[in-house]
Amino acid sequence: MDYLDELESESIHILREVAGQFEKPALLFSGGKDSITLVRLAEKAFRPGKFPFPLVHIDTGHNFEETIRYRDEMVERIGERLIVGAVQQSINEGKVMEQTGKNASRNALQTVTLLDTIQAHGFDACIGGARRDEEKARAKERIFSVRDEFGQWDPKRQRPELWNIYNGKIHKGENVRVFPISNWTELDVWNYIRREKIALPSIYFAHQRDCITRNGQLMAASPFLNMDDEDIITNRKVRFRTVGDMSCTAAVESDADQIDDIITEITASKISERGARMDDKVSEAAMEDRKKGGYF
DSSP states (O other): OOHHHHHHHHHHHHHHHHHHHOSSEEEEOOSSHHHHHHHHHHHHHHTTSOOSSOEEEEEOSOOOHHHHHHHHHHHHHHTOOEEEEEHHHHHHTTSSOOOOSTTOOSGGGHHHHHHHHHHHHTOSEEEOOOOTTTOTTGGGOOSEEEEOTTSOOOGGGOOOOOTTOOOOOOOTTOEEEEOTTTTOOHHHHHHHHHHHTOOOOGGGSOEEEEEEEETTEEEEOOTTSOOOTTOOOEEEEEEOSSOOOTTTBEEEEOOOOSHHHHHHHHHHOOSOGGGGBGGGGSSTTHHHHHHHTTOO
16 A cells, blocks of 8 residues: 555545444535545445435635536536535624625634534534644644534544544534544645546636735635725736635645646645635634634
């Protein structure tokens, strides 16, 4: 076995543990490369049968069009159930307030919609594509990460995971966030995508796009950005290393339009992929604060 086989085997084992230990799990799907990789791993874990869980997408309404198109085409191709929780509905119901100002984003508003979706469907485990190399708060997570009855995360309550033994026992109302690719890196994911010939949304590859520069980062010009006369639109050749809300996900200038070129580019990069996420720059502990409130 090479190292990708070992990572794949561990992740499949974790997915099967989820199916065996929980009554109503779900796989959170963002349309990004990590959740797409999880879908491929789930296919290997459970085919020719159906997945023992639905896919769940928390839709901010400010997603990249290419991502939503990919999501719908993929769901039709694999024939699995998709549940969509809409941030717009949470806004309409008065549960969250639309942010204002130049750097307004709906990304943080997802938490309420996610918790409502978990409660409405009674999910006791949510599978996600977070990796420990992404961000320091995510490095504190266990593979089975317990959330209390309010959906909140306490890093001090995390359980030891010795000898690949995962404890999924929870009290009523609690749920577990499960991270099968915790031990993967960004480069591992791309090498796996290359090996498995997995199709991705086109925004991951270099393309021409109208952009503005904001806070030192290139942002895709879109109706979801609060733009003013200071924002000058220029056409750049860019790609996106990570996929999130259009109002908080920055692009990187790149000529990498093939997977081999992307892998070479990542290998030489000195900036993490989360370095292109504006929501992580709100404060030093921005991600950890969101996770404590119920963010994935």
